[in-house]
Amino acid sequence: MPTAVVTGASRGIGRAIARMLAIEGYDLCLAARSHDELDRLSDELLEVSSRIDVATFGLDVTDAVQVRATARAIGDHLGAVDVLIVNAGIGAFGAMADFDLDTFDRLFAVNVRGVMLTLQAFTPALQAAGSGLAVVVSSDVSTRVFPGGGPYCATKHAVRALARTYQQEHPELRVLELRPGATDTFFADTDEGDAGPGHLTADEVAAALRGVLRLPVHVRPEELVVRSTAQTPEF
Template sequence: MNGRLAGRTALVTGATSNIGRAIAEAFADEGAHVVVSGRSRERGAEVVDAIRARGGRADFVAADLDGSPQASRALAAEATSALGGRIDILVNNAGIYPGATTADTDEEMFDRVYAVNVKAPFFLTAAVAPAMAEAGRGAVINLGSWIARLGIPQGSLYSSTKGALETLTRAWAAEFGPSGVRVNAISPGVVQEPAPGEVHPGEVMMNGTPAGRMGHAREIAHAAVYLAGDEAAFVHGIVLDVDGGRTTAAVIAR
């Protein structure tokens, strides 16, 4: 535990698996008191137990972020209470990805994805950021995606929501930054933890990149720790690409 976030409090949504879990664990390892949020109490308890076993501080708050202002406000209130009255860091990570083409997307699916991926973080930020601004400090970190800028055949709906969230990042930086609240985003590449011996279909998407492999959730978490901490005090409104070079460079195979 290095203590880069010692004394801070953090709420991480979608923190019961993959990137969200890695961020929650990394924050706790750096000294933050973390609220792990998600729909599954069983998986949430597992994450909290793992953090506490390493000497960290964590609590679980169940939330089904359906896009309603009520759900976001309820999570903000419960998390604030669990964290002793304040949230210093908010990570908007929760999201859903439907593997559907445009023609296969009906209105119900469209509304559901926008509700979870855009409306929920919008209203959660609206519930949390003003208190940060009143305190004169805070950090909001949104999770974007590389496919917001590099199109793939079955990602139109999801990528458009991540594009919206990256746009909100810049708007919120302008809105809350003058009050001491830094708002930034991370754009991960393909991040999965395949089982030993398993070939994940996402691996092909990282062919031709400088990294030449899928990312690990902990690599995204390292970026989140940086954006949450004092080392990023002069960083506002950016989208930090942590994608193995997927959106910036092409490697010619020999």
């Protein structure tokens, strides 16, 4: 059985990716702060695919001690991690002029420090898999900005830099920067289903990733941008 870890698996894109991986037959370790929600998801996934193993971990990705302990526990449980989905993240938007600095710090703690800690902690488990794949969920805004998006875009530019540097420092691994456009999730205090037309669904993002995961392991997928046709093309 291939193995995968998903951070931020309790809802939104992470949850949809976890469901896709379960259907693809991966043994799963799911992490997020909402442990009860993960346990509900685990029951749901085992109904979808009874042949897989699902373990859940309450985890705050900003806490270095927790991240390292969870990575050790997952390493012991799975042995090796074929696919690591570095997905946990938050959104907050507003003009820079009066952007709340506690929110600014929180954005960087979850979106940047959390990614750094997760990649550091899971490197041995990815290496144990041979050519393990780290999927770092950034955003289509990891190369652009917009008014009201300064702090969030800055975190995603930073995530892109971390993902690319990590790939160069670990050529034995594969690192994919997954860059979804606007997606209908619980992101930035929204409710799934509220976003309306013009947004991708989380399942559509997961379906795009599924195609990449089916590639042979000698293929190095470096970047996947997936956006609704309602968004202005970037090229």
